[in-house]
Amino acid sequence: MADGPAAVVIDHIGLLWTMDAGAGDDGAQALHGAAMREVGAVQDAAVAFDGEGRVCAVGPRAGVRECIGPATEVVDAAGGFVCPAFVDAHTHLVHAGSREAECVMRLAGADYLDVLRAGGGIMQTVRETRAAPFAALLGQARESARRMLAHGVTTLEAKTGYGLELEAELRQLRVAAAVAEGLPQKIVHTAMPAHAIPPERRNDRDRFVREIVDMLGPMRDAGAEFADVFVEEGVFSVDEGRFILSRAKELGLGVKVHADELAPSGGAKLAAELGAASADHLLFATDDSLRGLAQAGTVAVCLPGTSFYLQKPAARARFMMDEAGLAVAVASDYNPGSAPSENFALVMSLAFFHLRMTPEEVFCAATRNAACAIGRGGRAGVLKVGLPGDLVVFAARHPTYILSHYGESQVQAVFAGGRRVYGEVATSRSRGSRA
Ligand code: NIG
Numbered sequence: 001m002a003d004g005p006a007a008v009v010i011d012h013i014g015l016l017w018t019m020d021a022g023a024g025d026d027g028a029q030a031l032h033g034a035a036m037r038e039v040g041a042v043q044d045a046a047v048a049f050d051g052e053g054r055v056c057a058v059g060p061r062a063g064v065r066e067c068i069g070p071a072t073e074v075v076d077a078a079g080g081f082v083c084p085a086f087v088d089a090h091t092h093l094v095h096a097g098s099r100e101a102e103c104v105m106r107l108a109g110a111d112y113l114d115v116l117r118a119g120g121g122i123m124q125t126v127r128e129t130r131a132a133p134f135a136a137l138l139g140q141a142r143e144s145a146r147r148m149l150a151h152g153v154t155t156l157e158a159k160t161g162y163g164l165e166l167e168a169e170l171r172q173l174r175v176a177a178a179v180a181e182g183l184p185q186k187i188v189h190t191a192m193p194a195h196a197i198p199p200e201r202r203n204d205r206d207r208f209v210r211e212i213v214d215m216l217g218p219m220r221d222a223g224a225e226f227a228d229v230f231v232e233e234g235v236f237s238v239d240e241g242r243f244i245l246s247r248a249k250e251l252g253l254g255v256k257v258h259a260d261e262l263a264p265s266g267g268a269k270l271a272a273e274l275g276a277a278s279a280d281h282l283l284f285a286t287d288d289s290l291r292g293l294a295q296a297g298t299v300a301v302c303l304p305g306t307s308f309y310l311q312k313p314a315a316r317a318r319f320m321m322d323e324a325g326l327a328v329a330v331a332s333d334y335n336p337g338s339a340p341s342e343n344f345a346l347v348m349s350l351a352f353f354h355l356r357m358t359p360e361e362v363f364c365a366a367t368r369n370a371a372c373a374i375g376r377g378g379r380a381g382v383l384k385v386g387l388p389g390d391l392v393v394f395a396a397r398h399p400t401y402i403l404s405h406y407g408e409s410q411v412q413a414v415f416a417g418g419r420r421v422y423g424e425v426a427t428s429r430s431r432g433s434r435a
């Protein structure tokens with residue numbers, strides 16, 4: 001329990017899921033398979049934040065209310081559901097323009113990779129992103145992050161990959177950093193100059209791959225913590241991915257792979273071989289490669305919004321959890337070409353319906369396991385004494401209602417670092433306030 005009076009107490013929580021698996025759990029490791037359902041449920045709960053914005057007490061109301069002092073701000077959750085704030089572990093936040101015209105082409109039979117090969121797709125966004133002024137990129141990214149916040153996302157990963165040359169890639173990193181300066185969210189940066197091969201470099205791809213490797217050092221120095229490669233038939237080969245990501249590891253970067261998104265391409269196997277932090281997409285990953293990811297301690301990041309938007313089959317999340325014993329996370333993949341929606345609530349509903357995950361699994365995948373996929377295990381995604389006071393207060397009382405009421409937000413308020421950063425809640429100073 002807290003040493004002194006709390007700065008803020010979120011009181012009258014009907015149901016709290018802490019994502020704390022109990023005694024001996026420091027919250028730093030992803031939960032695997034059946035353990036993803038251990039959400040640390042507390043009925044009639046409260047959470048207290050200290051003056052530094054960290055959780056100083058959490059659990060049944062009676063105990064937490066003991067740390068209410070005369071100056072404590074008491075927030076009335078009105079019986080709603082509360083969980084750790086969400087972590088979006090895979091976004092292409094910074095880009096210019098939009099590509100809705102490709103939907104019409106795909107609906108008429110065009111293939112995602114054919115559009116890219118013809119110089120559209122990712123390459124169209126590369127051209128628009130390179131040409132856009134910094135302020136325009138910042139405005140668009142800031143608006144997207146603000147929308148994510150309204151859905152309870154207080155930590156997100158942001159990839160580069162629409163520059164494909166050093167200056168333009170560094171500019172994407174700088175835009176993402178500027179977004180984080182102006183908004184309450186924390187952003188984890190991933191260098192992804194290996195997102196596409198420009199058509200004019202196809203005959204010269206070995207040199208382009210070496211140039212990508214040369215970009216990684218400066219990008220690390222500019223704040224990137226991870227490197228990611230789009231390993232896919234027709235994009236980067238497994239050997240190219242291995243070459244780039246081995247060098248990334250030598251530079252001290254964490255490793256991620258866009259793996260087996262459109263065809264079985266060997267990406268998941270490579271991710272396991274390299275001990276990647278995450279392998280993402282995985283629609284066409286084989287049973288063996290999924291088992292390999294579990295052994296390597298790699299988090300499987302499912303992106304159900306992308307499968308929906310590209311009209312692909314859902315990833316095999318049930319196999320991942322039930323058979324392979326994997327730690328699964330869900331993320332938005334927010335980008336203009338394959339997942340143009342910042343609506344994290346909808347992504348979670350799609351995980352519930354299309355990935356057939358239970359509500360417990362979905363919330364674990366969107367919080368604790370997502371944090372582990374971006375190197376924030378034990379720092380985000382869990383409500384535990386000493387960890388940041390990032391949480392979501394829902395107007396709804398049960399997580400199943402939240403997931404089934406698809407496409408609508410049930411978020412009442414969002415707290416980051418112990419401060420309310422979105423929404424409205426009834427608040428009082430504690431003097432005179434009674435249970
Ligand atoms: O994760 N697959 C590669 N990258 C993104 C799509 C990017 C785009 O189409 O602009 C993805 O789906």
Ligand code: FE
Nearest residue numbers: 090092258333
């Ligand atoms: Fe992606």
